[in-house]
Structure formats: C-alpha cells, structure tokens
Amino acid sequence: MNDRTLFKYLLFLLLLPIGLAFFGSDRFRYPCQNPENWDKPICQKPACDVTRTCPEHVFKGQRDPRLGMPNDATTNQPVQQACAPQGAVCGK
Numbered sequence: 001m002n003d004r005t006l007f008k009y010l011l012f013l014l015l016l017p018i019g020l021a022f023f024g025s026d027r028f029r030y031p032c033q034n035p036e037n038w039d040k041p042i043c044q045k046p047a048c049d050v051t052r053t054c055p056e057h058v059f060k061g062q063r064d065p066r067l068g069m070p071n072d073a074t075t076n077q078p079v080q081q082a083c084a085p086q087g088a089v090c091g092k
Contacts, residue, residue, distance in 0.1 A: 030053045030058050031043065031053065032048055032053045032054060032055050032057075032058050033055075033058050033059075038055055043055060
C-alpha cells in the first residue's frame with residue numbers, strides 16, 4: 001500500500017465516529033426513558049410494570065425527571081447515617 005491509501009483509511013476512521021455522533025439522533029435503551037413517551041399507554045401501569053420499564057423503574061436510584069428540579073428545602077437537609085452501636089466508625 002502506498003501513503004495515499006493509508007491516509008484515506010485513516011481519514012475514514014476519523015470521520016466515521018464524528019459523523020455518527022453529529023448525525024445520530026437521541027436513542028434510548030427503554031421507550032419510557034424518552035420524555036415524549038411518558039404519557040403514552042406503553043409507559044403507564046400495568047403495561048410497563050410487567051416489563052419493569054416504567055419511568056420509576058428506569059430511573060431507579062435517581063431522581064424521577066417527571067418531578068422537575070428539586071427545591072432547596074429538601075436538598076439542604078443533612079443526611080443521617082445509620083451506625084451500629086458501641087462506637088462503630090461511620091465514615092466520619
């Protein structure tokens with residue numbers, strides 16, 4: 001192979017991921033991750049509860065985005081840790 005052919009392959013390998021990132025659309029693993037589907041029957045119980053793809057299942061461990069931004073009253077409260085008695089170290 002000559003240098004031109006190698007350059008063409010290198011250019012293609014560089015432009016392919018850039019093109020996919022630029023022209024690719026938003027993709028969701030589950031249909032209920034897409035906010036446009038939250039009111040559709042597929043994301044309403046009991047249909048989504050069987051497959052565990054309801055928004056409350058998909059966003060488990062995170063704040064449900066349907067609730068909007070958290071208000072400051074709930075975010076500024078200190079988190080209490082449960083410690084074992086008898087002087088256990090609680091990560092302080």
